[in-house]
Amino acid sequence: MPITITAANAVPDDAEVVGVPVAEGSNGPEVVGGGAAAAGVDVDALIARLVAESFDPKVGATALVAGLGDDDAPSVIAVGMGDTSALTLDVLRRASAAVVRAAWKRTSVATLVLDAAPAELHRGSAAQAVAEGAALAAYRFTRFKSDPDACTIEAVTVVGKGGKPVAAGVERGATIAGGVALARDLVNTPPGHLSPVAFADIAVETAGAAGIEVEVIDEKQAAKMGLGGIAGVGQGSDNPPRLVKLTYTPEGKARGHVALVGKGITFDSGGLSLKTGEGMMTMKTDMSGAAAVLATMSILPALAPKVAVTAFLCLAENMPSGSAIRPGDVLKIRNGTTVEVLNTDAEGRLVLADGLSLAAEEGVDAIVDLATLTGACLVALGPTIAGLMGNHDGWVDAVGEAAGRAGETVWHLPLPGDYRKMLDSDIADLKNIGGKHAGALPAGLFLQEFVGDVPWVHLDIAGPASVEEDQPHVPKGGTGFGVRTLIEALAGFAKPKGRGQTARQEPTRA
Ligand code: BES
Numbered sequence: 092m093p094i095t096i097t098a099a100n101a102v103p104d105d106a107e108v109v110g111v112p113v114a115e116g117s118n119g120p121e122v123v124g125g126g127a128a129a130a131g132v133d134v135d136a137l138i139a140r141l142v143a144e145s146f147d148p149k150v151g152a153t154a155l156v157a158g159l160g161d162d163d164a165p166s167v168i169a170v171g172m173g174d175t176s177a178l179t180l181d182v183l184r185r186a187s188a189a190v191v192r193a194a195w196k197r198t199s200v201a202t203l204v205l206d207a208a209p210a211e212l213h214r215g216s217a218a219q220a221v222a223e224g225a226a227l228a229a230y231r232f233t234r235f236k237s238d239p240d241a242c243t244i245e246a247v248t249v250v251g252k253g254g255k256p257v258a259a260g261v262e263r264g265a266t267i268a269g270g271v272a273l274a275r276d277l278v279n280t281p282p283g284h285l286s287p288v289a290f291a292d293i294a295v296e297t298a299g300a301a302g303i304e305v306e307v308i309d310e311k312q313a314a315k316m317g318l319g320g321i322a323g324v325g326q327g328s329d330n331p332p333r334l335v336k337l338t339y340t341p342e343g344k345a346r347g348h349v350a351l352v353g354k355g356i357t358f359d360s361g362g363l364s365l366k367t368g369e370g371m372m373t374m375k376t377d378m379s380g381a382a383a384v385l386a387t388m389s390i391l392p393a394l395a396p397k398v399a400v401t402a403f404l405c406l407a408e409n410m411p412s413g414s415a416i417r418p419g420d421v422l423k424i425r426n427g428t429t430v431e432v433l434n435t436d437a438e439g440r441l442v443l444a445d446g447l448s449l450a451a452e453e454g455v456d457a458i459v460d461l462a463t464l465t466g467a468c469l470v471a472l473g474p475t476i477a478g479l480m481g482n483h484d485g486w487v488d489a490v491g492e493a494a495g496r497a498g499e500t501v502w503h504l505p506l507p508g509d510y511r512k513m514l515d516s517d518i519a520d521l522k523n524i525g526g527k528h529a530g531a532l533p534a535g536l537f538l539q540e541f542v543g544d545v546p547w548v549h550l551d552i553a554g555p556a557s558v559e560e561d562q563p564h565v566p567k568g569g570t571g572f573g574v575r576t577l578i579e580a581l582a583g584f585a586k587p588k589g590r591g592q593t594a595r596q597e598p599t600r601a
């Protein structure tokens with residue numbers, strides 16, 4: 092049940108609990124702002140209780156304190172804000188999430204976390220982060236639980252002065268969290284319940300509800316259109332592949348046109364180059380890129396950025412069978428490039444190659460693709476950081492900065508021209524695997540072959556698409572990583588300038 096999040100100037104009378112920000116002061120914990128006192132909380136008594144309990148106000152720490160002030164005073168959830176001189180949007184997001192976690196089985200919660208936002212932070216963005224944190228924390232995937240431990244909170248009130256920007260920020264945060272929840276649901280859904288066809292059906296339904304255009308290409312049309320990557324990867328499964336195209340057109344004049352491309356392998360067994368049992372255990376999440384792209388598209392009409400967006404979901408199931416592609420087979424991608432498939436487990440780049448070719452054909456100003464592309468990226472950057480690669484410095488920087496504002500961590504990796512020869516094939520234009528080392532880079536270089544000279548960024552989300560450890564605003568499982576970054580990048584979109592080819596990633600090219 093999604094919670095309702097609203098903005099208000101004061102703590103509502105019916106709030107059962109109120110989240111109160113507590114910072115590390117020079118003489119111990121300090122309540123930040125006047126909201127708690129205004130709500131009838133005896134702040135001196137609260138501090139005394141926190142000191143008695145040795146409460147350490149590090150970011151996201153919580154303590155429930157009842158019986159402060161008069162009988163009507165709400166219970167307090169003190170939430171640590173850390174050192175307030177280092178207070179960022181992400182601290183607000185995490186602290187707000189921690190309040191919701193601590194109030195899990197309540198009904199009505201007010202949060203004063205916005206009081207801790209420093210004046211340098213944009214008030215609307217701060218309110219957005221607080222709303223996002225609260226809504227993201229309340230998410231759980233309960234579809235298959237007989238006795239789910241779901242959050243019972245129905246209403247969260249974000250309390251703070253700031254008028255319209257705060258109200259708009261709260262609404263924006265709630266909308267974005269709704270998108271992230273859709274992506275998480277898709278990622279968490281078992282692969283037997285989410286075939287490419289089922290995913291495409293959800294895309295059609297979602298697009299209809301959101302008011303965006305949608306077109307579904309089936310396996311026969313895909314073959315006719317020359318989508319050899321999608322058709323090839325999908326041919327080994329009883330569940331046929333799909334390509335979904337979604338289009339968002341803003342009202343008024345657009346600042347440009349962006350294409351989003353998502354890897355949507357609904358299950359990756361590896362194909363005939365079969366994975367190990369352990370290697371397959373998380374491979375229902377191999378459609379996380381497509382999930383993030385669909386989720387982003389679903390909230391664009393509500394957020395109304397002034398940019399046209401065309402999205403391609405490359406949906407297939409990678410299975411071993413008598414009809415599966417074999418190591419040694421050659422596929423022809425949409426743009427005419429032939430690829431020798433030496434490892435059927437490097438399937439993501441094959442389906443994305445078709446999606447990227449179609450994106451480039453649209454004549455867009457910039458492309459972003461999202462993909463759980465390589466185990467090597469997970470090895471390199473770990474479970475919470477995405478690899479960021481691209482062919483244009485300005486666009487790479489823009490997407491990297493958008494991720495920073497969104498509180499999603501990305502790290503720029505190179506696409507060294509020197510490594511392109513790893514992909515040379517004896518019999519076709521390219522092969523689909525590089526050498527032994529740095530596997531995320533040849534994968535990125537492979538994708539680069541299909542974008543022409545359009546500014547393009549590739550996010551390898553193999554790590555952060557799903558996590559095994561809870562964070563305050565990210566319960567374990569599918570994370571919806573990428574939705575917030577894409578929304579930020581689209582909201583602030585400006586056409587990337589110049590050719591933008593990076594010197595820094597081709598250091599040794601003559
Ligand atoms: N979906 C996997 C990548 C992956 C692995 C994502 C682990 C998340 C966690 C991808 O299709 C794959 O299998 N890649 C191969 C490429 C190799 C055969 C060149 C890999 O990373 O091992």
Ligand code: MN
Pocket residue numbers: 359361435436437438439
């Ligand atoms: Mn694979």
Ligand code: ZN
Pocket residue numbers: 356359377436438439463464
């Ligand atoms: Zn895969």
